[in-house]
Amino acid sequence: MTLLTTQSHVEVSSDNLSSGLQEMNGTVVTEFFLLGFGNLHNLKILLFNLFLVIHVMALSANVFVIVIVVLNPSLHYPMYFFLSQLSLTEILFTSNIVPTMLWLILAGGGKVSVARCILQLYLLSVPTMSQCLLLAAMSFDRYVAICRPLHYAIIMTFTRQLQIVTFCWLVSFTLSCVVYIFLRKLQFCGLNVINHFYCDITPVLELSCSDTSSVKLVTYIESVPVVLTPFMFIIASYISILHTILRIPSTTGRQKAFSTCSSHLTFVCMYYGVLTSIYIFPPSNNSVNANKGLSLLYTLVTPLFNPLIYTLRNRDIRAAMTKYLHILGHFKAPTRELKKLKTF
DSSP states (O other): OOOOGGGGGGOOOOOEEEEHHHHTTTOBOOOOEEETTOOOOHHHHHHHHHHOOOHHHHHHHHHHHHHHHHHHHGGGSHHHHHHHHHHHHHHHHHHHHHHHHHHHHHSSSEEEEEEHHHHOOOOOOOOHHHHHHHHHHHHHHHHHHHHHGGHHHHHHHHHHHHHHHHHHHHHHHHHHHHHHHHHHHBBBBBBOOESSSOOOOOHHHHBBOOOOOOHHHHHHHHHHHIIIIIHHHHHHHHHHHHHHHOOSSSHHHHHHHHHHHHHHHHHHHHHHHHHIIIIISSOOOTTTHHHHHHHHIIIIIHHHHHHHHHHHHHHHHHHHHHHHHHHHHHHHHHHHHHHHHHHH
């Protein structure tokens, strides 16, 4: 992410500025100063309330997906099992970033220790890697369901599902741990200001006075198996799926087959589109607001869209929601009647 290095680029209070911009002259930096949205003092209450509402909605929606998949036997299928794991990654991801962001909005920026900043990077990396691998696993599930339907029950057993999910989480924790170890070895000196609302790897590396080539090399190497390879796998899966769908003779059959993977395809396009914009083709160094806007989309909107896309476009989940709403209504009805009787 873009890092501002001169006083003219920031608009914070004099106290925050003096604690943030430190010419340490070789002294080791133990704290970073996150600017957050320091130049929007007049809007901080509005932003705080807006982001808090979106955060609560995203958490509630993803928890709801996990609960309804676990409790409803009609949703005990691989696609929904992977979806519940995807919702878990969204919960971990947004819970790691948004609380800090809300605190920075109210405080107009704030200090965070180097150790805590690197830990946040680790906790950010794990769900990000898991999401990429889980999206590939979901595309494999759709490929088997559409291209090899007669073998679906044999291939996608519950044991196989557990193996896939375990692999996704294990790879994510392991590779993230490798980067974390390299980051812990870095020294920081001189300027300690990060013009962002969370610790991202690019501005952190820019502030280091150590040799960061090994960290960058490890990061690039790890991006191949956890980002590029899953994306290519998803593309290959959907090419095969599209080829199979076009061979279905009836229009109704083609529409039904495509509807089973449309939600996943929609989320893949949105997720990788934002991820590519932030990390692969980021805005120019002068586009600080554009960078923060994309990051807001990635940390707030995307976690909310995931459950909404699947719940609104999936007939099975909508049916399960309707069922539990009816059950809840039956529980509330006797309570209302009892209250009426007590008034007499």
